[in-house]
Amino acid sequence: MTHAPLLRQITDFANRANPYPLYEELRKTPVLHEEEDGPYVISSYWDIKNLLHDPRISSDAANLTAPGDDELSGPEATGLPPSFIRLDPPEHDRLRRIANSSFGPPHRPTRVDSMRGELARIVTGLIDGFGDARQIDVVDQFAYPFPVTVICRLLGVPREDEPRFRSWVDPIVAGLDPDTRTSAESLKTAQEARLQLGMYLNGLVEKRAREPHDDMLSDLVNSRGPDGAMTTMEVLSTAVLLLIAGHETTVNLITNGMLTLLRFPQYLQRLRDDPGLSVKIVEELLRYEPPVQLVPQRTCITDIEVRGVTIPKGSRIWLVLGAGNRDPERFPDPDRFDPDREDIQHLGFGSGIHSCFGAPLARLEAQIALAELARRLDNPQLVEDPPPYRPNAVLRGPRHLGITFDGLR
Ligand code: HEM
Numbered sequence: 001m002t003h004a005p006l007l008r009q010i011t012d013f014a015n016r017a018n019p020y021p022l023y024e025e026l027r028k029t030p031v032l033h034e035e036e037d038g039p040y041v042i043s044s045y046w047d048i049k050n051l052l053h054d055p056r057i058s059s060d061a062a063n064l065t066a067p068g069d070d071e072l073s074g075p076e077a078t079g080l081p082p083s084f085i086r087l088d089p090p091e092h093d094r095l096r097r098i099a100n101s102s103f104g105p106p107h108r109p110t111r112v113d114s115m116r117g118e119l120a121r122i123v124t125g126l127i128d129g130f131g132d133a134r135q136i137d138v139v140d141q142f143a144y145p146f147p148v149t150v151i152c153r154l155l156g157v158p159r160e161d162e163p164r165f166r167s168w169v170d171p172i173v174a175g176l177d178p179d180t181r182t183s184a185e186s187l188k189t190a191q192e193a194r195l196q197l198g199m200y201l202n203g204l205v206e207k208r209a210r211e212p213h214d215d216m217l218s219d220l221v222n223s224r225g226p227d228g229a230m231t232t233m234e235v236l237s238t239a240v241l242l243l244i245a246g247h248e249t250t251v252n253l254i255t256n257g258m259l260t261l262l263r264f265p266q267y268l269q270r271l272r273d274d275p276g277l278s279v280k281i282v283e284e285l286l287r288y289e290p291p292v293q294l295v296p297q298r299t300c301i302t303d304i305e306v307r308g309v310t311i312p313k314g315s316r317i318w319l320v321l322g323a324g325n326r327d328p329e330r331f332p333d334p335d336r337f338d339p340d341r342e343d344i345q346h347l348g349f350g351s352g353i354h355s356c357f358g359a360p361l362a363r364l365e366a367q368i369a370l371a372e373l374a375r376r377l378d379n380p381q382l383v384e385d386p387p388p389y390r391p392n393a394v395l396r397g398p399r400h401l402g403i404t405f406d407g408l409r
Contacts (some may be wrong), residue, residue, distance in 0.1 A: 005034045007041060010294065010320070011179035011393045017386035019293065019396070020335065023323035031309040039178075039296065039316040041307075043286045043323035045330035047306055047348070051319060052295075052352040056302050057352060060088045063299045063314065080198045081233050083241035085354060086297065092353065094227045095277025099238050102219030104360065105397055112360045119365060122149050123372045130408060135383065138401035142373070143254035147365055155239060155363070156215025157204060165200060165243070168193040172240075173248050178296045178318070185222070197243070198236040205235055216242070244360055252291035252397025253366045258373060259401055262382045264337055271374040277339065280369035284339040285366070286348030287331070293322035293396045295350065307334070321347040322396070378406040 006026055010014055015022050016184070023043060026032060032041040042048055051057050060082070075180050084095040101107040106209065136142070152159045175190025205221050212218035220235045230238065261268040271277050298317040303310055309316065324333040324347045331341070349356035373380075383402030390399045 002376045006032060007034045007038055009032060010041070010318075011177070013389070013391055016389040016391075016393070016396060019322060020326055023298065023326055026320060026323050027327060031306050031311070033309070033311075040304065040306075040311045041318045041320060043320045045324040045327035048319045048321065048324040048347060049299065049351055051306070051317065052347075052350060052354070054304070055089075056300055056304050057317065058088050058301045059086055059297055061086060061297065061299070063301050077177070079195050082239045083237040085241055085245075091404075093324050095234060095238060096353075096357065098223050098225065098227050098230055099216075099220065099242070099357065100221060101225055102216045104358070106349065107225075112364060115154075116360070116364065116368070119150060119368050122146055123368055125175065127372060127376050127408065135402060135404045136405055138258050139251065139398060140149045140400065141257050142252045143369070143401075146254065147250035147362075148247055148370060150361070150365060151243060154216055154246070155242060156208065156213050156217040157201070157243065161200075163165065165197055168200070169244060169247055170195040172197065172244055173392060174396060176394050178294075179393060184370075185325070191401070194240060197240050197294065201236055201239045201243075202232070205232065205239070242358070245356075246361075247394050249291045250362045253282070253285060253362060254369045255401050256289035256291065257285050257366060257370045258380075258403070259382070259385075259387065259398060260285060260337055260372065261374065262380060262403065263385070267337070267339060268374050268380075271371060274321075275371040278371040279363075280339040280344070282363055282366045283344045283346065283369060284312050284337060284341060287325045287344055287346035288337050289396055290322050290325055290346065290348040291395060292350070293320065294362070294394050295319040295321060296394065306403070306407040307404075321350070376409050377403075378409055390406070 004012065005364070006022070009022050010019070010026075028044040030042065030044045030047055031041075032043070042051060059149055080167055084092045084099070089094065092166070103111055105140070123146060126146060130136050130141065148162060149159055151157075152162065157165075167345065169207060171186070171189045171193040175187055204217055208218040209221045217235075217239060218239060221232070223229055261271065267277075267281060294316045300311055300313055300315055300317060300320060302313050305311070307350075324330070328334050349359045380403050383404060387401045388400040391395055
Protein backbone atom coordinates (compact mmCIF):
# COMPACT_ATOMS: atom_id res chain seq x y z
CA MET A 1 0.00 0.00 0.00
CA THR A 2 1.24 3.50 -0.80
CA HIS A 3 1.25 6.52 1.56
CA ALA A 4 -1.12 8.57 -0.60
CA PRO A 5 -4.24 9.90 1.20
CA LEU A 6 -6.67 7.02 1.78
CA LEU A 7 -9.34 8.82 -0.24
CA ARG A 8 -7.10 8.78 -3.32
CA GLN A 9 -6.24 5.14 -2.73
CA ILE A 10 -9.89 4.13 -3.01
CA THR A 11 -9.95 5.21 -6.64
CA ASP A 12 -6.31 4.26 -7.32
CA PHE A 13 -6.23 1.45 -9.87
CA ALA A 14 -3.31 -0.12 -8.02
CA ASN A 15 -5.78 -1.26 -5.35
CA ARG A 16 -8.40 -2.62 -7.73
CA ALA A 17 -7.40 -6.30 -7.68
CA ASN A 18 -7.43 -6.40 -3.87
CA PRO A 19 -8.96 -3.35 -2.16
CA TYR A 20 -9.58 -5.17 1.12
CA PRO A 21 -6.34 -4.32 2.99
CA LEU A 22 -7.06 -0.68 2.18
CA TYR A 23 -10.60 -1.06 3.54
CA GLU A 24 -9.18 -2.45 6.78
CA GLU A 25 -7.14 0.75 7.04
CA LEU A 26 -10.20 2.85 6.22
CA ARG A 27 -12.33 1.29 8.97
CA LYS A 28 -9.80 2.56 11.55
CA THR A 29 -11.21 6.04 10.76
CA PRO A 30 -14.89 5.23 10.31
CA VAL A 31 -15.72 8.80 9.23
CA LEU A 32 -12.83 9.85 7.01
CA HIS A 33 -12.58 13.43 5.73
CA GLU A 34 -9.17 14.13 4.26
CA GLU A 35 -9.79 17.01 1.86
CA GLU A 36 -11.60 20.23 2.67
CA ASP A 37 -14.09 20.00 -0.20
CA GLY A 38 -13.87 16.23 -0.43
CA PRO A 39 -16.37 13.57 0.59
CA TYR A 40 -16.91 12.04 4.00
CA VAL A 41 -16.04 8.37 3.59
CA ILE A 42 -18.00 5.87 5.69
CA SER A 43 -16.65 2.34 5.90
CA SER A 44 -18.15 0.42 8.80
CA TYR A 45 -21.19 -1.82 8.35
CA TRP A 46 -23.63 -0.27 10.82
CA ASP A 47 -22.80 3.33 9.89
CA ILE A 48 -23.38 2.55 6.21
CA LYS A 49 -26.59 0.69 6.93
CA ASN A 50 -27.92 3.47 9.17
CA LEU A 51 -27.12 6.18 6.62
CA LEU A 52 -28.79 4.21 3.82
CA HIS A 53 -31.97 4.34 5.91
CA ASP A 54 -31.60 7.95 7.08
CA PRO A 55 -34.07 10.38 5.44
CA ARG A 56 -31.59 13.22 6.05
CA ILE A 57 -29.34 11.62 3.43
CA SER A 58 -30.34 12.48 -0.12
CA SER A 59 -29.64 10.77 -3.43
CA ASP A 60 -30.61 13.92 -5.32
CA ALA A 61 -27.50 15.76 -6.52
CA ALA A 62 -29.48 19.00 -6.53
CA ASN A 63 -28.82 19.02 -2.76
CA LEU A 64 -25.06 19.13 -3.16
CA THR A 65 -23.38 22.35 -2.27
CA ALA A 66 -19.84 21.04 -2.41
CA PRO A 67 -17.92 22.69 -5.24
CA GLY A 68 -16.83 20.63 -8.21
CA ASP A 69 -19.86 18.33 -8.06
CA ASP A 70 -21.93 17.94 -11.12
CA GLU A 71 -25.14 16.07 -11.65
CA LEU A 72 -24.46 13.38 -14.18
CA SER A 73 -28.13 12.87 -14.85
CA GLY A 74 -29.48 16.39 -14.32
CA PRO A 75 -32.07 17.75 -16.74
CA GLU A 76 -30.12 20.78 -17.88
CA ALA A 77 -27.03 18.72 -18.38
CA THR A 78 -28.48 15.98 -20.50
CA GLY A 79 -31.99 16.77 -21.61
CA LEU A 80 -33.12 13.66 -19.68
CA PRO A 81 -34.49 14.02 -16.15
CA PRO A 82 -32.64 12.11 -13.41
CA SER A 83 -33.69 8.50 -13.06
CA PHE A 84 -35.21 7.37 -9.77
CA ILE A 85 -31.87 6.17 -8.37
CA ARG A 86 -30.95 9.89 -8.23
CA LEU A 87 -34.23 11.14 -6.72
CA ASP A 88 -35.68 11.34 -3.22
CA PRO A 89 -39.24 10.65 -2.04
CA PRO A 90 -41.93 11.26 -3.06
CA GLU A 91 -40.79 11.27 -6.73
CA HIS A 92 -38.43 8.34 -6.23
CA ASP A 93 -41.17 6.23 -4.68
CA ARG A 94 -43.73 7.05 -7.37
CA LEU A 95 -41.40 6.16 -10.25
CA ARG A 96 -40.07 3.04 -8.52
CA ARG A 97 -43.62 1.83 -7.82
CA ILE A 98 -44.63 2.31 -11.46
CA ALA A 99 -41.52 0.50 -12.69
CA ASN A 100 -42.08 -2.26 -10.15
CA SER A 101 -45.65 -2.80 -11.28
CA SER A 102 -44.11 -4.29 -14.42
CA PHE A 103 -41.38 -6.27 -12.64
CA GLY A 104 -42.37 -7.79 -9.30
CA PRO A 105 -45.02 -8.42 -6.65
CA PRO A 106 -47.85 -7.59 -6.20
CA HIS A 107 -48.66 -6.85 -9.89
CA ARG A 108 -46.19 -9.16 -11.63
CA PRO A 109 -45.23 -11.69 -8.93
CA THR A 110 -44.05 -14.29 -11.45
CA ARG A 111 -42.20 -12.12 -13.97
CA VAL A 112 -38.70 -12.97 -12.77
CA ASP A 113 -39.39 -16.57 -11.83
CA SER A 114 -41.11 -17.24 -15.14
CA MET A 115 -37.83 -16.35 -16.87
CA ARG A 116 -36.03 -19.29 -15.23
CA GLY A 117 -36.35 -21.62 -18.25
CA GLU A 118 -35.31 -18.91 -20.67
CA LEU A 119 -32.29 -17.99 -18.52
CA ALA A 120 -31.21 -21.63 -18.46
CA ARG A 121 -31.56 -21.85 -22.26
CA ILE A 122 -29.44 -18.73 -22.79
CA VAL A 123 -26.76 -20.11 -20.44
CA THR A 124 -26.77 -23.51 -22.19
CA GLY A 125 -26.46 -21.81 -25.58
CA LEU A 126 -23.48 -19.75 -24.43
CA ILE A 127 -21.69 -22.73 -22.88
CA ASP A 128 -22.37 -24.91 -25.96
CA GLY A 129 -20.88 -22.04 -27.97
CA PHE A 130 -17.47 -22.69 -26.35
CA GLY A 131 -17.41 -25.68 -28.75
CA ASP A 132 -14.06 -27.46 -28.85
CA ALA A 133 -12.16 -24.59 -27.22
CA ARG A 134 -10.01 -25.47 -24.22
CA GLN A 135 -9.50 -21.85 -23.16
CA ILE A 136 -12.11 -19.08 -22.93
CA ASP A 137 -12.56 -15.59 -21.56
CA VAL A 138 -15.40 -15.91 -19.04
CA VAL A 139 -16.20 -12.18 -19.36
CA ASP A 140 -16.49 -11.79 -23.12
CA GLN A 141 -17.87 -15.22 -23.90
CA PHE A 142 -20.26 -15.67 -21.00
CA ALA A 143 -20.64 -13.23 -18.10
CA TYR A 144 -21.21 -10.17 -20.31
CA PRO A 145 -23.45 -11.56 -23.08
CA PHE A 146 -25.74 -13.40 -20.64
CA PRO A 147 -27.15 -10.50 -18.57
CA VAL A 148 -27.16 -8.22 -21.61
CA THR A 149 -29.35 -10.68 -23.50
CA VAL A 150 -31.63 -10.96 -20.47
CA ILE A 151 -32.08 -7.22 -19.86
CA CYS A 152 -32.70 -6.67 -23.59
CA ARG A 153 -35.43 -9.32 -23.60
CA LEU A 154 -36.96 -7.95 -20.41
CA LEU A 155 -37.07 -4.37 -21.64
CA GLY A 156 -37.89 -5.22 -25.25
CA VAL A 157 -34.67 -3.84 -26.73
CA PRO A 158 -33.39 -5.70 -29.84
CA ARG A 159 -30.32 -7.72 -28.82
CA GLU A 160 -28.74 -7.12 -32.24
CA ASP A 161 -28.58 -3.38 -31.46
CA GLU A 162 -26.15 -4.09 -28.61
CA PRO A 163 -22.99 -2.99 -30.45
CA ARG A 164 -24.75 0.32 -31.12
CA PHE A 165 -25.75 1.11 -27.55
CA ARG A 166 -22.53 -0.39 -26.14
CA SER A 167 -20.75 2.75 -27.36
CA TRP A 168 -23.08 4.83 -25.15
CA VAL A 169 -23.10 2.48 -22.16
CA ASP A 170 -19.30 2.54 -21.75
CA PRO A 171 -18.93 6.33 -21.27
CA ILE A 172 -22.00 6.45 -19.00
CA VAL A 173 -20.47 3.81 -16.74
CA ALA A 174 -17.08 5.52 -16.82
CA GLY A 175 -18.86 8.70 -15.65
CA LEU A 176 -20.08 6.88 -12.51
CA ASP A 177 -16.50 6.45 -11.36
CA PRO A 178 -15.70 9.29 -8.92
CA ASP A 179 -12.20 9.51 -10.35
CA THR A 180 -13.38 10.09 -13.90
CA ARG A 181 -16.03 12.52 -12.71
CA THR A 182 -13.31 14.99 -11.85
CA SER A 183 -12.59 15.34 -15.55
CA ALA A 184 -15.06 17.78 -17.09
CA GLU A 185 -14.49 16.22 -20.47
CA SER A 186 -15.42 12.67 -19.43
CA LEU A 187 -18.47 14.01 -17.60
CA LYS A 188 -19.60 15.78 -20.76
CA THR A 189 -19.02 12.62 -22.81
CA ALA A 190 -21.12 10.65 -20.32
CA GLN A 191 -23.93 13.20 -20.47
CA GLU A 192 -23.96 13.16 -24.25
CA ALA A 193 -23.95 9.35 -24.29
CA ARG A 194 -26.91 9.27 -21.89
CA LEU A 195 -28.84 11.57 -24.19
CA GLN A 196 -27.95 9.44 -27.25
CA LEU A 197 -29.07 6.28 -25.48
CA GLY A 198 -32.30 8.02 -24.45
CA MET A 199 -32.93 9.09 -28.04
CA TYR A 200 -32.30 5.55 -29.29
CA LEU A 201 -34.77 4.19 -26.71
CA ASN A 202 -37.30 6.86 -27.66
CA GLY A 203 -37.67 5.21 -31.08
CA LEU A 204 -38.61 1.94 -29.38
CA VAL A 205 -40.89 3.66 -26.87
CA GLU A 206 -42.87 5.35 -29.64
CA LYS A 207 -43.40 1.97 -31.30
CA ARG A 208 -44.51 0.36 -28.02
CA ALA A 209 -46.97 3.18 -27.33
CA ARG A 210 -48.68 2.32 -30.66
CA GLU A 211 -48.26 -1.42 -30.45
CA PRO A 212 -47.54 -2.86 -26.97
CA HIS A 213 -45.57 -6.10 -26.57
CA ASP A 214 -45.04 -8.26 -23.49
CA ASP A 215 -42.03 -6.29 -22.26
CA MET A 216 -41.17 -3.61 -19.71
CA LEU A 217 -40.86 -0.74 -22.21
CA SER A 218 -44.47 -1.36 -23.25
CA ASP A 219 -45.60 -1.52 -19.62
CA LEU A 220 -43.71 1.66 -18.67
CA VAL A 221 -45.09 3.71 -21.54
CA ASN A 222 -48.65 2.44 -21.07
CA SER A 223 -48.74 2.46 -17.25
CA ARG A 224 -52.00 3.92 -15.91
CA GLY A 225 -52.12 2.74 -12.27
CA PRO A 226 -52.91 4.70 -9.09
CA ASP A 227 -49.59 6.56 -9.46
CA GLY A 228 -50.61 7.89 -12.85
CA ALA A 229 -48.56 7.62 -16.01
CA MET A 230 -44.85 8.23 -16.46
CA THR A 231 -44.06 11.09 -18.80
CA THR A 232 -42.10 10.07 -21.91
CA MET A 233 -38.96 11.59 -20.37
CA GLU A 234 -39.50 9.56 -17.18
CA VAL A 235 -39.95 6.40 -19.25
CA LEU A 236 -36.68 7.12 -21.07
CA SER A 237 -34.63 7.86 -17.95
CA THR A 238 -36.04 4.74 -16.25
CA ALA A 239 -35.24 2.62 -19.30
CA VAL A 240 -31.67 4.01 -19.43
CA LEU A 241 -31.26 3.18 -15.73
CA LEU A 242 -32.53 -0.39 -16.13
CA LEU A 243 -30.44 -1.00 -19.24
CA ILE A 244 -27.25 0.23 -17.57
CA ALA A 245 -27.94 -1.53 -14.25
CA GLY A 246 -28.81 -4.74 -16.09
CA HIS A 247 -25.59 -4.51 -18.11
CA GLU A 248 -22.82 -3.61 -15.77
CA THR A 249 -23.38 -5.26 -12.43
CA THR A 250 -24.41 -8.87 -12.99
CA VAL A 251 -21.42 -9.39 -15.30
CA ASN A 252 -19.17 -8.65 -12.33
CA LEU A 253 -21.13 -10.88 -9.95
CA ILE A 254 -20.78 -13.85 -12.32
CA THR A 255 -17.11 -13.13 -13.07
CA ASN A 256 -16.19 -12.49 -9.42
CA GLY A 257 -18.09 -15.68 -8.66
CA MET A 258 -16.14 -17.84 -11.08
CA LEU A 259 -12.86 -16.28 -9.95
CA THR A 260 -13.67 -16.96 -6.29
CA LEU A 261 -14.82 -20.53 -6.95
CA LEU A 262 -11.60 -21.25 -8.83
CA ARG A 263 -9.61 -19.84 -5.92
CA PHE A 264 -11.55 -22.07 -3.51
CA PRO A 265 -12.18 -25.19 -5.63
CA GLN A 266 -13.76 -27.12 -2.78
CA TYR A 267 -16.85 -24.94 -3.26
CA LEU A 268 -16.78 -25.46 -7.03
CA GLN A 269 -16.90 -29.20 -6.37
CA ARG A 270 -19.69 -28.82 -3.82
CA LEU A 271 -21.67 -26.70 -6.27
CA ARG A 272 -21.20 -29.35 -8.97
CA ASP A 273 -22.55 -31.98 -6.58
CA ASP A 274 -25.39 -29.80 -5.30
CA PRO A 275 -26.61 -26.99 -7.63
CA GLY A 276 -28.89 -25.80 -4.79
CA LEU A 277 -25.78 -24.47 -3.03
CA SER A 278 -25.73 -21.69 -5.65
CA VAL A 279 -28.22 -19.72 -3.51
CA LYS A 280 -25.82 -19.49 -0.55
CA ILE A 281 -22.77 -19.06 -2.77
CA VAL A 282 -24.31 -16.06 -4.53
CA GLU A 283 -25.27 -14.40 -1.23
CA GLU A 284 -21.76 -14.89 0.16
CA LEU A 285 -20.29 -13.51 -3.08
CA LEU A 286 -22.41 -10.39 -2.72
CA ARG A 287 -20.77 -9.93 0.67
CA TYR A 288 -17.25 -11.10 -0.11
CA GLU A 289 -16.76 -9.57 -3.60
CA PRO A 290 -19.64 -7.13 -4.14
CA PRO A 291 -19.93 -5.85 -7.75
CA VAL A 292 -20.91 -2.38 -6.44
CA GLN A 293 -18.09 -1.44 -4.06
CA LEU A 294 -18.99 2.13 -3.36
CA VAL A 295 -22.07 4.38 -3.36
CA PRO A 296 -20.62 7.85 -3.94
CA GLN A 297 -23.88 9.68 -4.67
CA ARG A 298 -25.22 10.70 -1.27
CA THR A 299 -25.55 14.16 0.27
CA CYS A 300 -26.78 15.28 3.68
CA ILE A 301 -29.62 17.77 3.57
CA THR A 302 -28.90 18.96 7.11
CA ASP A 303 -25.92 18.77 9.48
CA ILE A 304 -25.67 15.23 10.81
CA GLU A 305 -23.48 13.59 13.40
CA VAL A 306 -21.82 10.22 12.85
CA ARG A 307 -19.58 8.84 15.62
CA GLY A 308 -19.11 12.30 17.06
CA VAL A 309 -18.14 13.86 13.72
CA THR A 310 -20.41 16.59 12.38
CA ILE A 311 -20.95 16.24 8.66
CA PRO A 312 -22.17 19.62 7.41
CA LYS A 313 -25.28 20.08 5.31
CA GLY A 314 -24.54 19.74 1.58
CA SER A 315 -21.51 17.48 2.05
CA ARG A 316 -21.00 14.52 -0.20
CA ILE A 317 -20.88 11.12 1.49
CA TRP A 318 -19.27 7.98 0.10
CA LEU A 319 -20.57 4.71 1.47
CA VAL A 320 -17.98 1.96 0.94
CA LEU A 321 -20.18 -1.12 0.73
CA GLY A 322 -17.16 -3.36 0.06
CA ALA A 323 -15.61 -2.25 3.38
CA GLY A 324 -18.85 -2.63 5.36
CA ASN A 325 -19.21 -6.16 4.04
CA ARG A 326 -15.83 -7.09 5.55
CA ASP A 327 -16.40 -5.35 8.88
CA PRO A 328 -15.34 -7.74 11.68
CA GLU A 329 -17.79 -6.01 14.04
CA ARG A 330 -20.57 -7.37 11.85
CA PHE A 331 -19.25 -10.60 10.31
CA PRO A 332 -17.01 -13.06 12.15
CA ASP A 333 -13.84 -13.87 10.19
CA PRO A 334 -14.94 -11.47 7.42
CA ASP A 335 -12.05 -12.17 5.03
CA ARG A 336 -13.00 -15.82 4.75
CA PHE A 337 -15.19 -16.89 1.83
CA ASP A 338 -17.74 -19.03 3.61
CA PRO A 339 -21.07 -19.77 1.91
CA ASP A 340 -22.07 -21.80 4.99
CA ARG A 341 -22.39 -18.65 7.12
CA GLU A 342 -25.65 -18.60 9.02
CA ASP A 343 -26.03 -14.85 8.64
CA ILE A 344 -25.09 -13.16 5.35
CA GLN A 345 -27.04 -9.89 5.46
CA HIS A 346 -24.62 -8.15 3.13
CA LEU A 347 -24.77 -4.63 1.70
CA GLY A 348 -24.19 -5.87 -1.86
CA PHE A 349 -27.59 -4.64 -3.03
CA GLY A 350 -27.51 -1.53 -0.83
CA SER A 351 -30.31 -1.11 1.73
CA GLY A 352 -33.27 1.16 2.40
CA ILE A 353 -35.45 2.83 -0.20
CA HIS A 354 -32.85 2.60 -2.98
CA SER A 355 -32.00 -1.05 -2.38
CA CYS A 356 -31.49 -2.84 -5.66
CA PHE A 357 -34.60 -3.01 -7.77
CA GLY A 358 -33.22 -5.82 -9.93
CA ALA A 359 -31.98 -8.03 -7.07
CA PRO A 360 -34.35 -10.98 -7.70
CA LEU A 361 -33.26 -11.12 -11.34
CA ALA A 362 -29.56 -10.63 -10.60
CA ARG A 363 -29.64 -13.40 -7.99
CA LEU A 364 -31.37 -15.85 -10.32
CA GLU A 365 -29.03 -15.08 -13.21
CA ALA A 366 -25.92 -15.59 -11.08
CA GLN A 367 -27.26 -18.77 -9.46
CA ILE A 368 -28.05 -20.39 -12.81
CA ALA A 369 -24.82 -19.16 -14.44
CA LEU A 370 -22.47 -20.43 -11.72
CA ALA A 371 -24.27 -23.74 -11.21
CA GLU A 372 -24.09 -24.46 -14.94
CA LEU A 373 -20.44 -23.44 -15.30
CA ALA A 374 -19.60 -25.71 -12.36
CA ARG A 375 -21.57 -28.61 -13.87
CA ARG A 376 -20.37 -28.36 -17.45
CA LEU A 377 -16.71 -27.34 -17.35
CA ASP A 378 -14.32 -30.23 -16.87
CA ASN A 379 -11.36 -29.31 -14.64
CA PRO A 380 -11.46 -25.50 -15.05
CA GLN A 381 -8.33 -23.59 -14.01
CA LEU A 382 -7.42 -19.91 -13.89
CA VAL A 383 -5.01 -18.68 -16.54
CA GLU A 384 -3.73 -15.84 -14.33
CA ASP A 385 -4.43 -14.66 -10.82
CA PRO A 386 -5.22 -11.86 -10.31
CA PRO A 387 -6.85 -11.29 -13.69
CA PRO A 388 -6.76 -7.84 -15.34
CA TYR A 389 -9.38 -5.52 -13.80
CA ARG A 390 -11.68 -2.86 -15.28
CA PRO A 391 -10.65 0.67 -14.29
CA ASN A 392 -13.94 1.48 -12.51
CA ALA A 393 -13.74 1.74 -8.69
CA VAL A 394 -17.52 1.75 -8.20
CA LEU A 395 -18.51 -1.14 -10.46
CA ARG A 396 -15.51 -3.35 -9.77
CA GLY A 397 -14.73 -6.56 -11.64
CA PRO A 398 -12.24 -8.28 -13.95
CA ARG A 399 -12.07 -7.05 -17.54
CA HIS A 400 -11.09 -10.55 -18.64
CA LEU A 401 -11.08 -13.88 -16.88
CA GLY A 402 -9.11 -16.45 -18.83
CA ILE A 403 -9.73 -20.06 -17.87
CA THR A 404 -8.61 -23.39 -19.31
CA PHE A 405 -10.60 -26.62 -19.07
CA ASP A 406 -10.41 -30.16 -20.42
CA GLY A 407 -13.74 -30.10 -22.26
CA LEU A 408 -17.47 -29.76 -21.77
CA ARG A 409 -19.64 -32.22 -19.91
C1 HEM B 1 -25.35 -8.34 -9.18
C2 HEM B 1 -26.02 -7.42 -9.77
C3 HEM B 1 -26.43 -6.14 -9.11
C4 HEM B 1 -25.89 -5.47 -8.05
C5 HEM B 1 -24.70 -5.89 -7.19
C6 HEM B 1 -26.67 -4.27 -7.85
C7 HEM B 1 -26.44 -3.37 -6.84
C8 HEM B 1 -27.23 -2.28 -6.59
C9 HEM B 1 -27.02 -1.35 -5.49
C10 HEM B 1 -25.90 -1.42 -4.47
C11 HEM B 1 -27.99 -0.42 -5.54
C12 HEM B 1 -28.20 0.75 -4.57
C13 HEM B 1 -27.68 2.06 -5.12
C14 HEM B 1 -27.91 3.21 -4.18
O1 HEM B 1 -28.24 3.02 -3.00
O2 HEM B 1 -27.72 4.37 -4.62
C15 HEM B 1 -28.82 -0.74 -6.70
C16 HEM B 1 -29.90 -0.02 -7.11
C17 HEM B 1 -30.60 -0.30 -8.25
N1 HEM B 1 -30.47 -1.42 -9.07
FE1 HEM B 1 -29.14 -2.89 -8.88
N2 HEM B 1 -27.64 -4.23 -8.80
C18 HEM B 1 -27.55 -5.35 -9.59
C19 HEM B 1 -28.34 -5.71 -10.64
C20 HEM B 1 -29.41 -4.98 -11.10
C21 HEM B 1 -30.24 -5.34 -12.21
C22 HEM B 1 -30.14 -6.63 -13.03
C23 HEM B 1 -31.14 -4.33 -12.36
C24 HEM B 1 -32.26 -4.18 -13.35
C25 HEM B 1 -33.04 -5.13 -13.74
C26 HEM B 1 -30.87 -3.35 -11.32
C27 HEM B 1 -31.57 -2.19 -11.13
C28 HEM B 1 -31.35 -1.29 -10.10
C29 HEM B 1 -32.12 -0.08 -9.95
C30 HEM B 1 -33.23 0.42 -10.86
C31 HEM B 1 -31.65 0.55 -8.78
C32 HEM B 1 -32.14 1.86 -8.15
C33 HEM B 1 -33.15 1.56 -7.07
C34 HEM B 1 -33.72 2.81 -6.42
O3 HEM B 1 -33.12 3.89 -6.54
O4 HEM B 1 -34.80 2.71 -5.84
N3 HEM B 1 -29.82 -3.78 -10.58
N4 HEM B 1 -28.33 -1.89 -7.30
